[in-house]
Amino acid sequence: MARPKPAPVKARIAAENRRARHEYDIEDVFEAGIVLTGTEVKALRAGEASIAESYAEVTGEEAWLVNANIPEWSHGNRFNHEPRRPRKLLLHAREIARLHGAVAREGMTLVPLSIYFNARGRAKVELALAKGRKLHDKRAAERDRDWAREKARLLRERG
Secondary structure, three states, rough: OOOOOOOOOOOOEEEOOHHHHHHEEEEEEEEEEEOOOOHHHHHOOOOOOOOOEEEEEEEEEEEEEOOEEEOOOOOOOOOOOOOOOOOEOOOOOHHHHHHHHHHHOOOOEEEEEEEEEEEOOOEEEEEEEEOOOOOHHHHHHHHHHHHHHHHHHHHHHHH
């Protein structure tokens, strides 16, 4: 019997996509490494990144993070990075094949949920395999969330 993978230890979150859990039904979550230059790491450590409009795609045998905005580092020189360049994601070949199959066959989307530094100081991307929600699904999810919050409040008041 296979044991479930433990949740990754997030030492410090550099960027978060808070709208993703509202816009998509999250099916599965992956942890991927990300190939960065020195000035990109420094800008991430300063907390200047945004992944709100970004997504991931599988091209050939590689996965890429597209449209993530890591602005130029303020103390950089002529070797500063390009803010919205595609960045390579580091995943196992089996994971890339699974992601590619899900996106191609089932019409799913690869959405980055957060960029964080793990306990060893490495930059990681929390990548979700997700399906887009329709407007009525978003309303139903919000209604369920509100009811759960209200129910918890009522139970707290009663004792």
